[in-house]
Amino acid sequence: MMFVKLSQLLLLLLVVSGAIGLENGLARTPPMGWLSWERFRCTTDCMQFPDECISDKLFRDMADALASEGYADVGYEYVIIDDCWLAYNRDADGKLQPDASRFPHGMLDLSNYIHSKGLKFGLYEDYGTNTCAGFPGIIGHMEDDANTFASWGVDYVKLDGCYAQLHDMDIGYPAFGDYLNRTGRPMVYSCSWPVYQEFNGIKPDYEAIIKTCNLWRNYGDIQDSWDDILSIIDYYASKQDEIIPHAGPGHWNDPDMLIIGNFGLSKDQSKAQMAMWSVMASPLIMSNDLRNIDPEFKAILQNKKVIAVNQDPLGIQGRRVYQNNNVEVWTRPVMPVQNNQSSYAVVVLSRRTDGTPFKISVLLELLGLTNPAGYAFEELFDGVTHGELLPTDDFEVRVNPTG
Ligand code: GLA
Numbered sequence: 001m002m003f004v005k006l007s008q009l010l011l012l013l014l015v016v017s018g019a020i021g022l023e024n025g026l027a028r029t030p031p032m033g034w035l036s037w038e039r040f041r042c043t044t045d046c047m048q049f050p051d052e053c054i055s056d057k058l059f060r061d062m063a064d065a066l067a068s069e070g071y072a073d074v075g076y077e078y079v080i081i082d083d084c085w086l087a088y089n090r091d092a093d094g095k096l097q098p099d100a101s102r103f104p105h106g107m108l109d110l111s112n113y114i115h116s117k118g119l120k121f122g123l124y125e126d127y128g129t130n131t132c133a134g135f136p137g138i139i140g141h142m143e144d145d146a147n148t149f150a151s152w153g154v155d156y157v158k159l160d161g162c163y164a165q166l167h168d169m170d171i172g173y174p175a176f177g178d179y180l181n182r183t184g185r186p187m188v189y190s191c192s193w194p195v196y197q198e199f200n201g202i203k204p205d206y207e208a209i210i211k212t213c214n215l216w217r218n219y220g221d222i223q224d225s226w227d228d229i230l231s232i233i234d235y236y237a238s239k240q241d242e243i244i245p246h247a248g249p250g251h252w253n254d255p256d257m258l259i260i261g262n263f264g265l266s267k268d269q270s271k272a273q274m275a276m277w278s279v280m281a282s283p284l285i286m287s288n289d290l291r292n293i294d295p296e297f298k299a300i301l302q303n304k305k306v307i308a309v310n311q312d313p314l315g316i317q318g319r320r321v322y323q324n325n326n327v328e329v330w331t332r333p334v335m336p337v338q339n340n341q342s343s344y345a346v347v348v349l350s351r352r353t354d355g356t357p358f359k360i361s362v363l364l365e366l367l368g369l370t371n372p373a374g375y376a377f378e379e380l381f382d383g384v385t386h387g388e389l390l391p392t393d394d395f396e397v398r399v400n401p402t403g
Pocket residue numbers: 037082083124131132133160192221
């Protein structure tokens with residue numbers, strides 16, 4: 001028989017209840033889905049832009065496209081409403097309510113529709129007094145709002161950090177996570193906690209963040225340009241020793257949305273974003289118009305082998321291992337593992353603008369690929385195999401400019 005003194009019992013209870021808050025069992029691999037913000041922003045004029053405004057129709061259209069155009073089949077599952085879905089005021093009981101003209105059937109009806117397609121439903125809110133676009137935030141209503149989300153069948157919550165006290169976040173983000181867990185409904189919890197702190201000179205407490213959030217933004221909002229993709233990649237490279245260790249099953253760094261299929265990226269740049277987001281173990285949350293995507297971009301978004309790298313069960317975030325002549329190499333350890341040696345996903349990224357493919361040649365062991373048994377190489381976008389290489393062999397590829 002085991003005796004536990006009261007003080008020990010309290011401690012045990014605390015540890016146990018803490019553990020419930022830590023792991024909600026979700027996002028064992030990076031979440032995949034679609035989110036409105038980058039492509040559709042805060043378009044609210046449905047008279048003038050009926051196909052683009054943040055409305056019931058937009059999210060039903062996207063759910064339809066995810067289900068019918070092959071995206072759901074390769075893993076994209078969350079349909080997430082970003083900012084600008086709310087009415088400017090809470091209802092008479094203090095409950096959150098959507099804008100009635102743009103969401104005339106209410107949130108539960110939309111949620112049911114998304115679920116009927118075999119998909120999951122995500123919703124945006126903000127930890128502060130207001131969302132970034134000025135709609136009501138959750139501060140002062142955290143428990144009620146968590147319950148409202150659960151009653152609407154929400155599966156994923158993105159909690160932004162505009163109009164909030166930065167130091168309060170260390171208490172408030174975990175508190176809201178607890179309220180979400182206490183509803184009993186599993187909800188992926190996406191936090192903007194570290195990015196607001198980092199941008200204001202506060203060092204994020206990643207040990208606490210990974211115990212609370214399934215994913216979190218580290219850096220600024222993605223924009224529709226190659227330059228912006230590069231600035232995001234630079235951020236993750238420059239902070240890789242600090243950031244990479246926090247990623248793993250259940251908790252991921254989030255460099256923001258995939259913008260493939262929009263206005264700003266060429267085909268090579270799109271392949272580069274897809275490859276980099278996969279090697280960085282990033283959530284694959286598209287923000288684009290799934291009703292109008294050229295087949296070549298769709299094929300990039302739906303490439304199963306590249307997605308398998310992103311979804312690799314080891315959950316290790318990749319790193320930049322080599323830079324020369326404006327070309328860099330990133331590697332990520334992936335399955336299968338044999339004799340304690342992992343396989344690797346390798347990305348060769350070119351920032352060059354001299355318009356012809358550039359040849360790089362580098363010893364495999366310099367990239368950290370040191371398994372004496374060697375490696376069989378396959379180019380994942382084209383499915384072309386390149387034979388086997390030993391660590392002492394040169395890894396030789398040609399890479400197109402800006403991609
Ligand atoms: C912030 C977030 C974006 C988006 C907007 C909405 O800028 O970082 O991802 O949610 O707010 O207003």
